[in-house]
Amino acid sequence: MPPLFTHRIEPGTLRTLQPGPMDCQKIAPASGSGASIISPGLPKGPKASGIHRLRGRPGISPNELIVTHESWQHGRFRLPVSWPGFEDTGPIVWPTVVFPREPVVIEQAQSEPVVADANTVMVYNAMRTYTRRALTDRGDRCEWYSVTPTLALEIARSLGLPGDDPRSMAPFAHAPCSPRLYRDQRRLSLCMDNACAEPLALTEMVFDLFRRALEPGVGARQRRSAATTEPTRRAHRDLAENAKALLAQRYAQRLTLDMLSDELEVSPFHLARTFRHWTGQTVHKYLTALRVAAALDLIALGVPLGKVATMTGFSSHSHFTQIFGQMLGESPSAWRRNIQGSGLGSEPCDGFEEDLGTAQACTETQDAG
Numbered sequence: 303m304p305p306l307f308t309h310r311i312e313p314g315t316l317r318t319l320q321p322g323p324m325d326c327q328k329i330a331p332a333s334g335s336g337a338s339i340i341s342p343g344l345p346k347g348p349k350a351s352g353i354h355r356l357r358g359r360p361g362i363s364p365n366e367l368i369v370t371h372e373s374w375q376h377g378r379f380r381l382p383v384s385w386p387g388f389e390d391t392g393p394i395v396w397p398t399v400v401f402p403r404e405p406v407v408i409e410q411a412q413s414e415p416v417v418a419d420a421n422t423v424m425v426y427n428a429m430r431t432y433t434r435r436a437l438t439d440r441g442d443r444c445e446w447y448s449v450t451p452t453l454a455l456e457i458a459r460s461l462g463l464p465g466d467d468p469r470s471m472a473p474f475a476h477a478p479c480s481p482r483l484y485r486d487q488r489r490l491s492l493c494m495d496n497a498c499a500e501p502l503a504l505t506e507m508v509f510d511l512f513r514r515a516l517e518p519g520v521g522a523r524q525r526r527s528a529a530t531t532e533p534t535r536r537a538h539r540d541l542a543e544n545a546k547a548l549l550a551q552r553y554a555q556r557l558t559l560d561m562l563s564d565e566l567e568v569s570p571f572h573l574a575r576t577f578r579h580w581t582g583q584t585v586h587k588y589l590t591a592l593r594v595a596a597a598l599d600l601i602a603l604g605v606p607l608g609k610v611a612t613m614t615g616f617s618s619h620s621h622f623t624q625i626f627g628q629m630l631g632e633s634p635s636a637w638r639r640n641i642q643g644s645g646l647g648s649e650p651c652d653g654f655e656e657d658l659g660t661a662q663a664c665t666e667t668q669d670a671g
Contacts, residue, residue, distance in 0.1 A: 401515075
């Protein structure tokens with residue numbers, strides 16, 4: 303596979319054919335009074351009364367607004383590769399954190415391109431434009447949480463960030479996402495579908511999630527700026543991001559450090575050292591976190607745990623259960639009971655069912671080899 307990051311990806315002309323998260327598109331609710339809501343521009347927010355559950359219109363917009371509140375909004379983005387203007391669906395209006403579920407390459411204006419995967423939180427300042435590039439044929443799938451500019455600045459200041467302007471709320475475009483943070487945002491997203499969910503509790507959870515999403519970015523930015531020269535820093539970035547792309551595309555396969563280093567044309571030691579410096583994790587830990595993130599969705603869909611282990615690249619059911627528990631503090635069975643007991647079930651109509659056949663085919667190919 304040719305390297306993805308050998309130079310900067312030039313951003314395209316911003317056409318705004320289909321707006322991205324927190325855009326200014328009118329979105330009609332699936333039920334209720336029939337009233338619509340228009341996402342606002344800066345600096346004022348919508349004056350919603352309590353929480354309103356809305357739905358996008360399938361086939362018209364890839365952006366589905368799930369819940370809107372006077373101080374925050376939550377939605378899902380489901381963008382097929384065939385969508386007109388796939389590379390450009392910005393800009394984002396409110397400060398937003400995005401949790402990818404399908405790996406894509408994202409480049410925000412004035413920022414370097416990055417592989418956005420389940421181990422990454424994308425951070426968007428207010429009015430930020432961006433472009434994307436697909437890494438799989440399943441396009442871009444993610445969950446997003448936006449808060450008012452005023453609230454975003456308050457959260458930023460609580461983390462020691464300047465917090466002077468929502469257009470520069472965070473001095474970084476992405477941050478590491480731990481397995482527990484990824485799990486918690488998946489659970490919160492599923493809770494949004496529950497009409498009985500308590501608005502006060504949801505609001506507190508969104509505030510906490512937004513802060514937790516920003517917090518790791520502060521230390522990561524300091525670590526990445528430690529390279530002695532700009533060419534060295536850029537070379538480290540390119541190597542780590544190319545490795546992340548390979549891991550995101552092949553997490554279900556039986557990978558070795560030698561295989562990855564051969565494909566990236568570096569020594570295994572250099573790859574391991576550089577990857578850890580750039581991401582803050584070993585290659586193995588990063589890969590394992592991707593597998594656990596994929597397993598969460600498969601479990602929610604009702605796939606037997608033994609099959610989940612095989613489809614996500616674990617050596618056995620017992621190994622999968624052990625690692626899952628170590629990373630998330632609960633067993634796969636407990637996660638399934640939690641989802642089913644809450645009456646949440648699997649996320650409806652998100653297209654993840656298509657991944658079952660893809661992952662299974664990948665596993666069978668590896669076994670045959």
